[in-house]
Amino acid sequence: MPITICEVGPRDGLQNERTLLSTETKLALIDRVVAGGVRRLEAVSFAHPKRVPQMADAEQVMAGVPRGGGVSYIGLVLNERGFERAARAEVDEVNMVVLATETFSQRNQGMSVEASLRAWSRIARMAHDAGIRPSLTISAAFGCPFEGEVSPDRVRAIARQAVDAAPAEIALADTIGVGVPTQVTELVGAVRDIAPGVALRCHFHNTRNTGYANAVAAVSAGVETLDASAGGIGGCPFAPAATGNIATEDLAYLLERMGVATGVDVRAAAATGRWIGEQLGIEAPALVGRADPFPR
Amino acid sequence: MPITICEVGPRDGLQNERTLLSTETKLALIDRVVAGGVRRLEAVSFAHPKRVPQMADAEQVMAGVPRGGGVSYIGLVLNERGFERAARAEVDEVNMVVLATETFSQRNQGMSVEASLRAWSRIARMAHDAGIRPSLTISAAFGCPFEGEVSPDRVRAIARQAVDAAPAEIALADTIGVGVPTQVTELVGAVRDIAPGVALRCHFHNTRNTGYANAVAAVSAGVETLDASAGGIGGCPFAPAATGNIATEDLAYLLERMGVATGVDVRAAAATGRWIGEQLGIEAPALVGRADPFPR
Numbered sequence: 156m157p158i159t160i161c162e163v164g165p166r167d168g169l170q171n172e173r174t175l176l177s178t179e180t181k182l183a184l185i186d187r188v189v190a191g192g193v194r195r196l197e198a199v200s201f202a203h204p205k206r207v208p209q210m211a212d213a214e215q216v217m218a219g220v221p222r223g224g225g226v227s228y229i230g231l232v233l234n235e236r237g238f239e240r241a242a243r244a245e246v247d248e249v250n251m252v253v254l255a256t257e258t259f260s261q262r263n264q265g266m267s268v269e270a271s272l273r274a275w276s277r278i279a280r281m282a283h284d285a286g287i288r289p290s291l292t293i294s295a296a297f298g299c300p301f302e303g304e305v306s307p308d309r310v311r312a313i314a315r316q317a318v319d320a321a322p323a324e325i326a327l328a329d330t331i332g333v334g335v336p337t338q339v340t341e342l343v344g345a346v347r348d349i350a351p352g353v354a355l356r357c358h359f360h361n362t363r364n365t366g367y368a369n370a371v372a373a374v375s376a377g378v379e380t381l382d383a384s385a386g387g388i389g390g391c392p393f394a395p396a397a398t399g400n401i402a403t404e405d406l407a408y409l410l411e412r413m414g415v416a417t418g419v420d421v422r423a424a425a426a427t428g429r430w431i432g433e434q435l436g437i438e439a440p441a442l443v444g445r446a447d448p449f450p451r
Numbered sequence: 452m453p454i455t456i457c458e459v460g461p462r463d464g465l466q467n468e469r470t471l472l473s474t475e476t477k478l479a480l481i482d483r484v485v486a487g488g489v490r491r492l493e494a495v496s497f498a499h500p501k502r503v504p505q506m507a508d509a510e511q512v513m514a515g516v517p518r519g520g521g522v523s524y525i526g527l528v529l530n531e532r533g534f535e536r537a538a539r540a541e542v543d544e545v546n547m548v549v550l551a552t553e554t555f556s557q558r559n560q561g562m563s564v565e566a567s568l569r570a571w572s573r574i575a576r577m578a579h580d581a582g583i584r585p586s587l588t589i590s591a592a593f594g595c596p597f598e599g600e601v602s603p604d605r606v607r608a609i610a611r612q613a614v615d616a617a618p619a620e621i622a623l624a625d626t627i628g629v630g631v632p633t634q635v636t637e638l639v640g641a642v643r644d645i646a647p648g649v650a651l652r653c654h655f656h657n658t659r660n661t662g663y664a665n666a667v668a669a670v671s672a673g674v675e676t677l678d679a680s681a682g683g684i685g686g687c688p689f690a691p692a693a694t695g696n697i698a699t700e701d702l703a704y705l706l707e708r709m710g711v712a713t714g715v716d717v718r719a720a721a722a723t724g725r726w727i728g729e730q731l732g733i734e735a736p737a738l739v740g741r742a743d744p745f746p747r
Contacts (some may be wrong), residue, residue, distance in 0.1 A: 298657035303746035311474040333745045335708040336667050363745070364701040365708075371632050402594045405660040412631040412661075442638075442660045449629045449659070 158374055159195055161356065162188045162403055164384035164431065165216070165370035166197040166231055170209045170391040171399060174435045178212045182219045184431055186261060188385060190220050193403070193422035195380070197229040197250060201237035215288070233264055236436075238278050241287070248288040250326070251275045253317065253438070255293055255309055258301035263294075269388030272316050279320035290324035291317050292358065295392040296328075310342055314349045324354040330370065332362025336372035343376035356380040359401050361387060361440065366401040367409055372413060381406060386428030386439025402441030404428045422448065453712040454670055455491055457652065458484045458699055460680035461725065462493040462527055463510070467685040467695060468503045470731045474508045476636025478515045480727055481610050484681060485517050487719035489699070491676070493525040493546060497533035513540035525586070529560055529567075534574045536677045537583070546622070549570040551605055554597035559590075563670055586620035587613050588654065592624035592638055593623075593630030606638055607677065612644045620650040620676070633669035639672035652676040657683060657736065662697040663705055669710060677702060682724030682735025699736030700724045715736065718744065732736050 165185055169176060176184075185198060198220060204211035213230065220228055230246035232238045241249050253271045254260035260268045275291055284291035296310045314325060327342050343355060357373040359366040359382070370381050383406045388397025404424035405419045425444035432439030461481055465472060472480075481494060490574040496689035500507035509526065514523055526542035528534045537545050549567045549625060550556035556564045571587055578585035592606045610621060623638050639651060653669040655678070666677050679702045685695025703713050721740035728735030 298745055300743065331745070332742070333708075337709045362738060362742050363696070363704055364657075364663050365705050367660050368667045368705065371664045371667070402660070408659055409631055409661050409664065412629075413633045434611055446628070446658050447596065447616060449594055449627070 157418070159380040159408055160193060160403060160406060160417050160419055161229070161380050161382045162193045163195060163197040163358070163382045163387065164273040164386070164388055164399055164403070165187070166200050166210070167382070167383035167400055168388035170207060172435050175209060176434060178215045178219070180217050181212070182433055184385065184427070184434075185216070187423075187427040187430065188223070188403070189226055189254040191427055192417075192419040193293050194418060195224050195227045195229070197231060197382070198246075199244075200231035202231065202233055214240065216315055218272070231279060233282065234274055235277060238281050242281075242285050243334070244305050246287060248290060249278065249282050250290045250292055251278050252292045252294050253313055255295045255305045255313060256299040256302040259295050259299050259359070262301070266312065270314065275317060276320040279322060283321065285307060288323040289320070290326060290356070291322045292326040292328050293317075294328045295330045297329040298331060300331050306449065307341055311349060311423050313346050314346045318350045318353065322350070322353055324356055325350055326356035326358055326382070328358035329360055329366075332360030332366060334359065334369055335365050336368050336446050339369050339372035343373060345379055347377070354379050356382065358382040358391070360399060361401050370401060370406055370409065371413075376411070385424065386431045386444075388431055388435060388437075388439055389439040399440065402428060402439070402443070404443045405441050408443045414439060453577070454706055455676040456489060456699055456713050456715055457491040457493060457676050457678045458489045459493040459524070459654070459678045459696055460484065460682070460684055463678070464680035464684035465714070465734065466496060466503060468731050468733070469686060469747040471485045471505060472730060474511045474515070474602040476730055477508070477512050480681065480723070480730075481512070481516050483719075483723040483726065484699070485520070485522055487723055488713075488715040489522050489545060490714060491525070491596050493527060493678070494542075495540075497536040498527065498529055500505050501504060505522035510536065510540050511671050518553070521585070528574060529579065530570055533575060534577050536704050538577075538581050542583060544586060544619070545574065545578050546586045546588055547574050548588045548590050549609055551601045552598040553597040555591050558597065559651045564609065568584055568609065569615060572616040575618060579617065584619040585616070586622060588622040589613075590624040591626045593625040594627060595635050596627050603637055603641055607641050607645060610642045614646045614649065618646070618649055620652055620721045621646055622652035622654055622678070624654035625662075627654030628662060630665055631712055632657065632664050635671050637673055639669060641661050643673070650675050653658065654678040656685070656695060657697050664703065666697060666702055666705070667709075670706070680728045682719065682740075684727055684735055685733065685735075686736070695736065698735070698739070700725055700739045701737050704739045
């Protein structure tokens with residue numbers, strides 16, 4: 156089975172880097188990613204510009220992305236106002252985030268888990284009406300920076316409530332990079348049981364060097380899509396040494412060499428990873444672009 | 452099943468770092484590693500001091516290691532002269548390396564694969580006679596920097612010849628960090644079929660971010676021991692950006708959180724990883740020591 160790599164560098168990656176990039180540079184990143192074979196991207200967030208200044212130019216970015224060729228653009232939305240902006244900007248998909256714990260939900264979204272699930276239902280309905288695919292990400296599903304361990308039952312309960320709104324896809328996110336493969340197998344299995352037939356996606360950070368092992372576990376568990384960012388950018392601005400998302404180029408190398416087709420050109424992706432690191436003035440955490448090509 | 456983590460930082464790690472450490476600092480590293488719960492270490496190499504100057508003090512290191520407490524020290528040997536030095540230094544085990552390809556074998560050991568297999572047989576006999584456990588590492592089993600892809604049949608043929616000398620253990624090494632989990636499953640299965648009852652060990656480098664996924668695959672395939680280095684040190688001196696071995700602390704975090712006991716104290720290991728990075732004047736590639744403890 157092929158795997159879709161969903162490029163989240165333009166959104167989750169850049170949102171968590173210290174350096175603010177111009178709309179032009181963001182579009183150059185998206186152009187490179189698409190040229191390298193990626194066909195699905197989380198391109199922007201429609202969060203309030205005061206809360207997430209890195210994404211204030213979401214409309215301008217969406218106006219400039221290369222359309223056609225089967226490329227699908229996701230906009231992150233957290234409320235109806237965000238959805239309306241996303242719809243006007245002609246995203247192909249919207250992704251809404253529900254946090255797995257109360258503390259993180261209050262800190263990140265200023266509302267309870269219950270309230271964000273109600274917002275998800277409203278957004279999903281609006282999306283279906285507008286012909287936009289709605290997906291839901293359950294964040295901090297593998298552990299919470301405030302509450303610690305997250306019970307799989309908590310993730311199950313959220314998935315059960317979310318499924319009524321007919322998500323096109325449910326994603327499990329290891330937001331702080333604490334998860335391990337056994338958790339992946341358990342949580343993916345749990346969500347598949349609750350939402351049979353719904354597409355599944357996983358989102359891993361490599362903060363503790365478990366991200367790629369988790370990706371392999373997710374593929375084994377039958378997940379269709381994995382998030383990754385060019386260069387592995389997205390280190391949290393409050394923990395400068397922490398790495399970000401798993402890297403598109405390293406994930407593509409790993410999967411392609413395992414015989415799992417991704418459609419991504421590993422060398423093009425590695426070049427993009429190095430390039431975005433230069434734009435951000437950092438050494439991107441991805442490793443394939445630093446190593447000798449193999450096989451030559 | 453618990454997994455043994457074999458600490459290779461003092462040998463494979465330090466041998467491939469630019470900075471030469473004093474015997475005292477090497478012994479401080481070994482003391483820290485043992486205090487952190489590791490019970491098996493590749494401590495030194497008895498290669499010719501002119502070829503591997505980093506290991507010229509092998510005898511002095513072995514004279515100073517903390518003995519007892521069930522700790523087993525491995526010395527790397529490449530020929531009979533090396534074995535004699537190792538035996539005099541009272542190692543508990545010797546490890547011999549056979550390269551999987553002719554080109555790498557000539558470049559690394561100045562002899563053919565066939566010749567190194569004959570040397571292995573002689574060394575294994577001497578070891579058994581001396582009551583020292585002999586293990587064999589098949590290096591570059593997952594790919595060769597000179598010849599590219601390595602056929603599993605080549606690894607099978609080497610294992611078949613090596614098994615006559617009654618190895619206490621066979622190790623599969625991804626010397627240049629190109630391997631992926633599907634290869635691990637295939638090669639471990641192949642060697643287990645050829646050498647039933649012989650303990651198996653795997654040695655991974657994280658050069659292309661596949662090392663930890665490979666470690667999980669090795670555990671699933673029933674391998675008893677995994678090599679790792681404190682801090683993940685061992686980046687090749689000729690490719691400064693490349694990472695070294697998988698890191699002891701990151702591997703211990705991954706396995707312990709999966710419910711696989713290692714006996715290693717993750718926080719102590721992370722502190723040792725940061726410490727050895729400071730001694731070498733580098734930022735060690737391990738990630739657990741840079742991240743927030745989880746769970747707190």
